[in-house]
Every structure is written in C-alpha cells, then in structure tokens.
Amino acid sequence: MKKKLIAGNWKMNGSLVANEALIKGLLTGLGTPGCQVALCVPAVYLAQVHALLADSAIDLGAQDVSEHEIGAFTGEISGAMLKEFGVRYALVGHSERRQYHFETDAVVAAKAQRALAGGITPIVCVGETLAEREAGKTEEVVKRQLAAVIHTNGHCISEIVVAYEPVWAIGTGKTASVEQAQQVHAVLRAQLKAASPQADRIHILYGGSMNAANAAQLLAQPDIDGGLVGGASLKVPDFLSIIASAL
Numbered sequence: 001m002k003k004k005l006i007a008g009n010w011k012m013n014g015s016l017v018a019n020e021a022l023i024k025g026l027l028t029g030l031g032t033p034g035c036q037v038a039l040c041v042p043a044v045y046l047a048q049v050h051a052l053l054a055d056s057a058i059d060l061g062a063q064d065v066s067e068h069e070i071g072a073f074t075g076e077i078s079g080a081m082l083k084e085f086g087v088r089y090a091l092v093g094h095s096e097r098r099q100y101h102f103e104t105d106a107v108v109a110a111k112a113q114r115a116l117a118g119g120i121t122p123i124v125c126v127g128e129t130l131a132e133r134e135a136g137k138t139e140e141v142v143k144r145q146l147a148a149v150i151h152t153n154g155h156c157i158s159e160i161v162v163a164y165e166p167v168w169a170i171g172t173g174k175t176a177s178v179e180q181a182q183q184v185h186a187v188l189r190a191q192l193k194a195a196s197p198q199a200d201r202i203h204i205l206y207g208g209s210m211n212a213a214n215a216a217q218l219l220a221q222p223d224i225d226g227g228l229v230g231g232a233s234l235k236v237p238d239f240l241s242i243i244a245s246a247l
C-alpha cells in the first residue's frame with residue numbers, strides 16, 4: 001500500500017526567522033515519519049527552506065508554477081527554475097489562485113503539464129464553493145476541474161497528486177464530514193481509474209481545516225491518501241500530530 005502524503009501549505013506566511021524556527025521544531029520532533037511529508041512554501045523562501053530541509057525526510061514544494069516555459073512573463077516562475085531549488089511538488093489550481101487570480105481549468109491543466117514536464121509533481125487542487133454544494137453541483141464541479149487536467153495530461157496522469165479542498169472548508173474551521181469527504185474522493189478515484197490503469201498509485205489528499213483533532217478520522221477513509229494542511233502546518237505540535245496520524 002502506498003504511504004500517505006501530508007503536505008503543508010504555508011500560503012503567504014513566514015519570515016526568515018520564523019521559517020527556521022518552524023523547520024527546526026519539525027525536524028526535532030519528526031523522527032522517522034510513517035508517511036511522506038512536504039512543505040509548500042512561498043517562492044522567495046525556497047532556497048532557505050531547501051537548505052534547512054537538506055538530508056531530511058521532508059520534501060520541498062512550491063505554491064504555484066507558470067503555465068509557460070520561459071520568456072516575457074514578468075513575475076512568473078517556471079518549472080525549470082523550481083527544479084533548480086530542489087522542488088518536488090507544486091500546488092496548482094489552489095482555490096485562492098482560481099478565485100483571486102482568475103485561473104481557469106485550462107490554465108490549471110497547463111500548469112500541471114508544465115510541472116510534469118519539469119520533473120515536478122503537481123498537486124492539483126479541486127473543490128466546490130458553498131453555493132455550488134448547496135446547488136447540488138459538487139460532483140459536477142470537481143469532475144469538470146479534474147477532467148481538464150486529465151484531458152491535457154493523458155497518460156502522465158498517474159504522476160499527479162490530487163487535492164480535494166471544498167472551498168467552504170478552507171481556513172474557516174468548517175471541515176467536510178468524513179462521509180462528505182470520502183464520497184467526493186471516491187468520485188475522483190473512479191474518474192482517475194477510468195483515465196489510467198495506474199490510478200491506484202495517485203494520492204488524493206483532503207484539504208480544508210484539517211487539524212490535529214480531525215486528521216486521524218479523515219485519513220482513515222479508504223480513498224483519503226493524505227492531507228493538504230494550511231493553518232495547522234504553521235504550528236509545530238499540530239503538524240507533527242497530523243503526520244503521526246497518517247499511517
């Protein structure tokens with residue numbers, strides 16, 4: 001059975017001093033984790049965090065990657081650049097990018113493709129808003145978001161990670177119930193299986209107010225292969241506790 005993956009998403013938090021304290025605290029308490037662990041950090045801190053994580057059990061992740069390869073795209077960061085800093089994962093299509101930066105399904109699919117081409121595993125985020133859930137459109141929305149990535153990436157799809165993050169559960173303290181989360185994960189699993197014979201190796205993470213208290217129950221669901229953790233990844237004891245519950 002594949003090991004679970006717990007990925008922290010620092011979002012726009014951190015400082016040189018705070019990052020060092022956080023990572024030293026994590027590495028002190030981590031021991032040999034029973035799961036894979038990654039930290040998706042702001043781009044300006046990739047070099048610092050890469051050095052701090054050297055020879056550790058924690059992988060480095062970015063929070064975004066350009067859909068372009070190279071050239072006149074001011075402010076963008078390419079997959080090849082990320083790779084130079086030891087980046088293994090890149091979030092793509094996080095709901096905050098879709099919402100505040102108007103990233104479409106097509107852009108998200110292109111970003112996933114660029115990441116894969118650069119040897120980086122995209123963590124493709126999908127999820128419905130509260131209005132979409134209340135309108136009974138959850139499955140339709142997540143399937144549409146994932147379909148765009150499958151369509152663009154073809155047989156490489158078994159190399160991605162998927163993160164189901166109901167938008168209404170992100171940073172709100174509201175978590176999807178384990179039944180709600182498992183149900184959507186099963187839908188995504190079936191969609192991946194229809195696209196790739198190797199779909200079983202794909203991690204499908206749950207994200208949205210995952211914390212030390214609810215992680216074990218969520219991670220015990222058959223189709224929940226890990227977590228994408230925002231707020232709780234900034235607190236050493238909470239993040240270590242989530243990692244410990246990912247067996």
Ligand code: PGA
Binds near residue numbers: 169231
């Ligand atoms: P949260 O964020 O854990 O703070 O809800 C998760 C995410 O947005 O990745």
